[in-house]
Amino acid sequence: MIAWFVITTLLGYYLLDCTAKFLNLRGLRQEVPKEFQDVYDADRFRRSKEYTRLNTQFDLVTSTIELGILLLFWAIGGFEELDRSVSKFHFQPVTNGLIYFAILAAGQAALMLPFRIYHTFVIEQRFGFNRTTIKTFVADRLKEWLIAGIVTGLLAFVVLSLFQAFGLHAWLICWICTAVISVILVYIAPTVFLPLFFKTSAVPEGPLREGVTELAARENFPIRELLVIDGSRRSSKANAFFTGFGSNKRIALYDTLINTHTVPELLAVLAHEVGHYKKHHIFRHFVYGQFNLLLLFLGASVCITRPELFTAFGVTNRSYYVGLVLYLILIQPLSALFGVLGNYLSRRDEFEADRFAAETIGDPNPLITALKRLSKESLSNLTPHPLLVSLHFTHPPVLERVLALRKLE
Ligand SMILES: [Zn+2]
Numbered sequence: 001m002i003a004w005f006v007i008t009t010l011l012g013y014y015l016l017d018c019t020a021k022f023l024n025l026r027g028l029r030q031e032v033p034k035e036f037q038d039v040y041d042a043d044r045f046r047r048s049k050e051y052t053r054l055n056t057q058f059d060l061v062t063s064t065i066e067l068g069i070l071l072l073f074w075a076i077g078g079f080e081e082l083d084r085s086v087s088k089f090h091f092q093p094v095t096n097g098l099i100y101f102a103i104l105a106a107g108q109a110a111l112m113l114p115f116r117i118y119h120t121f122v123i124e125q126r127f128g129f130n131r132t133t134i135k136t137f138v139a140d141r142l143k144e145w146l147i148a149g150i151v152t153g154l155l156a157f158v159v160l161s162l163f164q165a166f167g168l169h170a171w172l173i174c175w176i177c178t179a180v181i182s183v184i185l186v187y188i189a190p191t192v193f194l195p196l197f198f199k200t201s202a203v204p205e206g207p208l209r210e211g212v213t214e215l216a217a218r219e220n221f222p223i224r225e226l227l228v229i230d231g232s233r234r235s236s237k238a239n240a241f242f243t244g245f246g247s248n249k250r251i252a253l254y255d256t257l258i259n260t261h262t263v264p265e266l267l268a269v270l271a272h273e274v275g276h277y278k279k280h281h282i283f284r285h286f287v288y289g290q291f292n293l294l295l296l297f298l299g300a301s302v303c304i305t306r307p308e309l310f311t312a313f314g315v316t317n318r319s320y321y322v323g324l325v326l327y328l329i330l331i332q333p334l335s336a337l338f339g340v341l342g343n344y345l346s347r348r349d350e351f352e353a354d355r356f357a358a359e360t361i362g363d364p365n366p367l368i369t370a371l372k373r374l375s376k377e378s379l380s381n382l383t384p385h386p387l388l389v390s391l392h393f394t395h396p397p398v399l400e401r402v403l404a405l406r407k408l409e
Contacts, residue, residue, distance in 0.1 A: 001308070001312075002308050002309060002311075002312035002330070003312040003313075005330075006312065006329065006330055007071070009332075009333040010067065010070075010071075010329075010332060010333065011067075012333065013332070013333045013336050014063065014064075014067050016387075016391070017063060017391060018060060018063075019387065020385060020387040020388040020391050020392075021056050021059060021060055021388065023385040023387055023388070024052070024056060024381075024384055024385040024387075024388045025052075025053060025056055027383060027384075027385045028049045028052060028053070028381070028383070029382075029383050031045075032045045032382070033382055033383065033399055035372075035399060035402055035403065035406075036372060036375075036376075036382055036399070038372075039372045039373065039375075039376040040376060040382070044376065044379070047127065047379055048379040048380065048381065048382070049381075051123075051127050051379045051381075052379075052381040054123055054126075055123065058115075058118070058119060058123060062112075062115050065111075065115075066111075066112075069111060070329070074313060074314075077314045079313045079314065079315050079322060079325070079326065080313075080314050080315045080316060082100060082103060082104070083100065083315060083317055083319070083322055086099050086100050086103070087317065093160070093164055093319055093320070093321070094157065094160045094161050094164055096319070096321065097156065097160045097319070097320065097321030097324075098153060098156055098157060098160070100321050100322065100325070101152070101153075101156050101321065101325070102149070102153070104325065105148070105149075105152070109145060113141070116141075117137070120132055120137060121137075124235065127379060128236065129235050129236050129237055129378070130234075130235060130236075131232060131233060131234055131235055131236060132233070132234045132235070136233060136234065140197065140234075143196050143197065147193065147196070151185065154181065155178055155181060158174070158177050158178070158181070159174050159177075159178065159324075160320060160321055160324075162174050162177065163304075163320040164320065168301045168304075168305065169301070170301070171297040171298055171300060171301035172297070174297050174300075175290075175293060175294045175297045178293060178297075179290050179293065182289075182290070182293075186244065186245060186286070187244060187245060187246065187248050188244075188248075189243050189244055190227075190243045190244040190248060190249075190250045190252075191244075191248065194227075194229070194243060194252065198229035198230055198231070198233075198252075199229070199230045199233075200227045200228065200229050200252070201227070201228050202225065202226070202227070202228070203226050203227075203228055203253070203258075207263045208258070208263050208266055208267075209226075211263060211266075211267045212226050212267070212270060215267060215270060215271060215274070215360070216274075218360075219271075219274055219278065219360060221274050221277065221278065223249065223250070223251060223274075225250045226250070226251050226253065226270075227250050227251070227252045227253065228252075228253050228254075228255055228258060229252050229253070229254060229255065230255050231254030231255060231256050231257075232254070232255050232256045232259075235256075236256060236377070237254075237256065237377065237378045238254050238256040238257035238260060238261075238374060238377060238378075239254045239256075239257060240252065240253045240254065240257055240269050240270070240273055241273070242273050242276055242277065242282060245282060245283075245286075249277070251270060251273050251274075253266070253269075253270075257269065257374075260373065260377060261370055261373060262366075262369075264361075264366040265366045265367070265369055265370035265373065266370075267361065267366065268357050268358075268361055268366035268367035268370055269357075269367070269370050271356065271357035271360045271361055271367075272353045272354060272356070272357040272367065273353070274356070274357075274360070275352065275353035275354075275355075275356030275357055275360070276349065276353045278356060279349070279352050279353065279356060281349040281352070281353065284345075284349075285345075285346070285349075288342060288345065292338055292342075296331075299327070299331060300323075300324065300327055303323070303327045303330065304320060304323030304324055304326075304327045305318060305320070305323055306323075309323065309326050309327065309330065310322070310323070310326065312326075313326050313329075336391075339391075340390055340391060342394075343390065343391070343392065343393060343394050344390065346394040346395070347389075347393065347394065347395060347396045350394075350395050350396055350401065351396060351401070351404055354367060354401055354404065354405055355404075355405075355408065358405055358408050359408075364405040364406070364408045364409055365409075367405060368402050368405050368406070371398050371401055371402055371405075372398070372402065374398075375398045380398055381397075382397070382398065382399050383397065383399065384397050
């Protein structure tokens with residue numbers, strides 16, 4: 001019964017996702033939308049459609065293989081076999097759990113590695129975006145796996161130890177502990193994690209720096225530091241983001257953004273990021289994440305020891321750690337639904353931050369030209385299908401953002 005429920009919902013979501021991608025490909029327009037005719041010539045538009053096509057096909061192949069491997073692993077009794085192999089060492093249950101998680105995570109990372117290589121060195125390369133050397137790629141993956149290993153290892157250790165000590169009543173204290181750990185991680189992110197991947201420097205003296213200081217003072221935005229990071233070492237694509245919180249918050253600008261945009265455009269992008277802070281998006285996003293986590297643990301307390309769950313996946317020994325893994329597979333489609341709601345809220349926030357930027361600068365045009373330049377440089381799909389947008393997009397399609405900004409003129 002549970003097995004059928006899981007298979008049906010997993011396949012249901014997969015088919016919905018495939019449908020969205022097919023509709024997206026079919027909806028690629030013949031001519032450039034009027035608003036973008038000044039930045040997309042015929043050749044660039046053709047390349048942007050080709051880029052969308054290749055990426056969509058790539059995503060289709062990846063998600064098919066991912067689901068296929070999960071179902072195959074389940075069908076050959078992988079969850080049970082792995083648990084038996086781990087149990088042979090007669091460690092404590094928490095140690096067994098950490099080894100069980102580590103093997104599954106390593107397997108997944110190894111499986112996805114060829115796809116990441118293909119994406120960076122074939123697709124991104126072909127369109128002239130890739131600047132990652134093999135050395136940087138290898139170093140990035142090692143650092144990424146190390147950080148993921150330490151962070152998820154720590155979280156898994158805390159959660160499993162608590163379940164082991166308090167049984168199913170542990171859900172609330174599990175949530176409190178993971179909430180505290182995630183607050184610490186977000187706080188230290190700009191000073192600990194960011195420098196591991198990027199060389200950071202301060203914005204040099206000049207009109208940009210003056211503009212930023214003036215903007216921060218006017219908006220009463222106590223920014224700790226405005227960082228420039230060397231994104232150009234990996235990709236020619238440009239970006240800007242907000243990181244950290246409280247007294248440790250920073251805005252990071254890619255050097256690629258600074259090199260390709262005018263000072264008014266850069267100030268508009270910064271004002272957008274400040275808008276996320278002033279309109280409490282960062283805080284709301286965090287609360288939404290913590291609320292999801294609370295529901296996740298509450299659900300876990302109901303599900304992870306249910307015999308039906310273990311029977312469905314062919315596992316005989318009912319441990320907390322295997323229960324947690326199976327529970328996460330069981331709720332995958334539900335997490336996807338929460339993702340759809342989260343994406344919707346995030347897109348709404350993007351419109352609000354755009355509006356904030358336009359009002360702060362007193363003119364929507366610098367942000368409009370910045371958005372158009374960004375999509376031109378990254379060959380964005382100008383007309384993604386609404387179903388694909390609702391499933392995966394945290395940012396509204398750029399054409400919608402520009403049209404919303406035009407209304408403010
Ligand atoms: Zn934003």
